[in-house]
Amino acid sequence: MNLLEYRLLGKTGLRVSRLCFGTLTLGPLQAHLPLEEGAALLAEAYRCGINFWDTAEHYQNYAYLRLALKKIQTLPVIATKTYAYDRAGAQASFEKARREMDIDTVPIFLLHEQESALTLKGHREALDFFLEAKAKGLIGAVGISTHTVAAVRAAAEAGHLDVLHALINYKGIGIKDGTVEDMLKALSGAYKKGLGIYGMKALGGGHLISTAEKALKFVKNLKELHSFAVGMASSEELLVNLHYCQGLKPPPEIEARLSLKKRRLEIEEWCIGCGSCVEKCPQGALSLEKEEPVRAVVDPERCILCGYCGAYCPEFCIKIF
Numbered sequence: 001m002n003l004l005e006y007r008l009l010g011k012t013g014l015r016v017s018r019l020c021f022g023t024l025t026l027g028p029l030q031a032h033l034p035l036e037e038g039a040a041l042l043a044e045a046y047r048c049g050i051n052f053w054d055t056a057e058h059y060q061n062y063a064y065l066r067l068a069l070k071k072i073q074t075l076p077v078i079a080t081k082t083y084a085y086d087r088a089g090a091q092a093s094f095e096k097a098r099r100e101m102d103i104d105t106v107p108i109f110l111l112h113e114q115e116s117a118l119t120l121k122g123h124r125e126a127l128d129f130f131l132e133a134k135a136k137g138l139i140g141a142v143g144i145s146t147h148t149v150a151a152v153r154a155a156a157e158a159g160h161l162d163v164l165h166a167l168i169n170y171k172g173i174g175i176k177d178g179t180v181e182d183m184l185k186a187l188s189g190a191y192k193k194g195l196g197i198y199g200m201k202a203l204g205g206g207h208l209i210s211t212a213e214k215a216l217k218f219v220k221n222l223k224e225l226h227s228f229a230v231g232m233a234s235s236e237e238l239l240v241n242l243h244y245c246q247g248l249k250p251p252p253e254i255e256a257r258l259s260l261k262k263r264r265l266e267i268e269e270w271c272i273g274c275g276s277c278v279e280k281c282p283q284g285a286l287s288l289e290k291e292e293p294v295r296a297v298v299d300p301e302r303c304i305l306c307g308y309c310g311a312y313c314p315e316f317c318i319k320i321f
């Protein structure tokens with residue numbers, strides 16, 4: 001029996017499961033599951049009632065979604081994101097998403113990691129491309145993703161955005177410019193403006209795994225969140241999260257095993273100290289050692305284990321376990 005809740009995602013007309021499958025975990029930046037295994041997990045999640053999948057061009061995982069779509073033979077609500085800021089970049093991202101997922105229309109397209117009204121302004125050309133594609137029926141809804149309170153406020157004021165994907169968890173891990181209370185207040189403002197809102201990093205990128213039940217209850221109880229994305233990389237994680245989100249008790253032995261899981265980022269010893277990962281970390285969690293041999297080091301307190309830095313390492317030495 002499926003006891004998952006479903007909500008209309010703001011004014012988009014899209015009906016989404018409250019539990020959204022965060023697919024970052026599947027691909028090369030995180031678990032790097034074999035293609036068939038990752039696609040089978042996504043298809044399994046769909047059959048269990050999760051009809052909302054979150055991805056991004058940066059995650060390099062469209063192939064998993066493509067194969068999962070072949071398995072389920074229908075189009076769930078898929079949200080993807082791009083760092084494009086101009087028209088040509090937005091068009092290239094849009095075509096890549098359609099080509100690599102083998103879909104004609106994209107349910108939701110977001111500008112990835114917006115920080116403020118200023119960054120939103122700097123991406124105006126890309127946004128205009130997506131709004132025009134929406135008017136032609138090629139995109140269902142347009143919005144932004146963000147780790148900042150300032151961008152949530154900017155989205156609420158923008159007037160032309162449909163969807164907001166914002167970082168929120170009970171400890172505020174990863175919020176770049178404020179507290180949990182600041183973010184909740186900003187989300188409330190966006191909710192009142194009618195935006196469709198889904199949360200990001202409910203488990204703090206893995207830091208809250210030992211208190212997963214509490215962490216998911218927190219986001220589930222926020223009326224402002226029409227849905228919340230949770231990254232999953234195994235059937236056991238899917239099972240436990242589905243239980244929590246349906247108010248059920250998961251099998252104790254699986255729950256205990258998962259709660260002990262410790263996620264971490266490691267930088268291999270062959271790091272050449274180029275610094276490209278340092279510039280790209282959205283949390284400022286990476287730095288270069290001051291003494292020879294110069295290598296990147298991570299501050300585990302600041303790192304939210306998103307794995308984004310891995311895509312920028314020319315030596316492939318950043319791994320998330």
Ligand code: SF4
Pocket residue numbers: 265280281282283284285286298302303304305306307308309310
């Ligand atoms: S160090 Fe890497 S994994 Fe950690 S927050 Fe920064 S980009 Fe994400």
Ligand code: SF4
Pocket residue numbers: 267270271272273274275276277278295296312313314315316317318
């Ligand atoms: S990008 Fe890779 S090689 Fe360069 S500093 Fe970071 S971890 Fe080292």
